[in-house]
Amino acid sequence: MKMRNPPVNSLSLEFLTELLISLEKLENDKTFRGIIITSDCPGIFSAGLDLLEMYGRDPAHCAEYWKAVQELWLRVYLSNLVVIGAINGISPAGGCLLSLSCDYRVLANNPKYAIGLNETLLGIIAPFWFKDVLVNTIGHRAAERALQLGFLFPPSDALQVGIVDQVVPEDQVQSTARSVMAQWLAIPDHARQLTKNLVRKPTADRLLQQRDADIQNFVRFISRDSIQKSLHVYLEKLKQKKG
Numbered sequence: 080m081k082m083r084n085p086p087v088n089s090l091s092l093e094f095l096t097e098l099l100i101s102l103e104k105l106e107n108d109k110t111f112r113g114i115i116i117t118s119d120c121p122g123i124f125s126a127g128l129d130l131l132e133m134y135g136r137d138p139a140h141c142a143e144y145w146k147a148v149q150e151l152w153l154r155v156y157l158s159n160l161v162v163i164g165a166i167n168g169i170s171p172a173g174g175c176l177l178s179l180s181c182d183y184r185v186l187a188n189n190p191k192y193a194i195g196l197n198e199t200l201l202g203i204i205a206p207f208w209f210k211d212v213l214v215n216t217i218g219h220r221a222a223e224r225a226l227q228l229g230f231l232f233p234p235s236d237a238l239q240v241g242i243v244d245q246v247v248p249e250d251q252v253q254s255t256a257r258s259v260m261a262q263w264l265a266i267p268d269h270a271r272q273l274t275k276n277l278v279r280k281p282t283a284d285r286l287l288q289q290r291d292a293d294i295q296n297f298v299r300f301i302s303r304d305s306i307q308k309s310l311h312v313y314l315e316k317l318k319q320k321k322g
């Protein structure tokens with residue numbers, strides 16, 4: 080699955096909906112046993128959640144958006160398919176969550192391709208289920224530092240901390256992801272799927288048990304003047320970077 084939402088593969092409501100529909104189709108087609116998620120935008124896996132879906136929007140829109148974000152996470156995280164991330168670009172915040180929700184992550188060895196939950200740098204916070212997935216992946220201590228400081232790990236650090244499973248030369252990302260897929264597909268589906276569910280369900284259940292409350296929290300938080308100001312400042316910084 081090649082993500083194509085130029086210029087930066089931001090996860091807009093429309094793009095999330097397209098991803099959800101595509102994933103559902105693949106899940107329902109029994110000829111598919113695995114997917115490799117990668118990007119068609121040069122140098123960018125995904126810029127994460129679309130800031131324009133959270134800035135200057137009314138509460139109803141924010142609620143609809145957050146529901147779609149939850150939905151995509153649950154679908155990827157709990158997918159019965161083998162999901163491999165072929166991460167061929169930078170993946171901050173929501174892009175990192177998407178990567179972390181894969182069963183295995185292969186990152187291209189380019190110092191620009193940083194990965195991490197950098198929410199605090201935007202003046203916002205990673206929701207508890209983003210945090211849970213990071214803690215599950217890199218452990219409590221590493222996650223508490225990474226989250227508070229908004230670390231974006233370059234490939235060598237990403238491998239060391241375990242946020243990705245493998246770092247390979249850029250031209251080998253897709254072929255490595257395909258070899259990894261072959262290894263994973265050698266395992267009988269029912270055994271692998273039940274095991275995946277056993278490991279991941281408790282984390283997903285934490286959100287499933289309080290989805291509506293999570294949406295309300297998000298809407299309350301994102302609607303605060305101080306948070307809207309932080310988003311405004313961050314968006315202006317992105318604009319000014321262009322010069």
Ligand SMILES: CC/C=C\C/C=C\CCCC/C=C/C(=O)SCCNC(=O)CCNC(=O)[C@H](O)C(C)(C)COP(=O)(O)OP(=O)(O)OC[C@H]1O[C@@H](n2cnc3c(N)ncnc32)[C@H](O)[C@@H]1OP(=O)(O)O
Pocket residue numbers: 086087089123125126127128129130131169171172173174197198201203204205206296297300301314317318320321
């Ligand atoms: C109680 C609490 C309850 C709940 C929690 C509450 C809320 C918080 C939860 C929120 C969780 C948030 C998760 C996220 O994912 S936030 C997004 C994080 N993303 C980033 O920080 C990345 C920002 N982008 C960049 O750093 C660069 O754009 C990037 C990806 C390195 C690419 O750089 P470059 O190629 O130079 O391209 P430009 O910067 O020029 O960007 C081109 C164009 O795209 C716009 N853009 C970039 N990123 C985003 C984005 N994430 N959303 C929307 N738009 C984006 C950028 O502004 C440019 O636009 P322009 O119009 O100027 O062309």
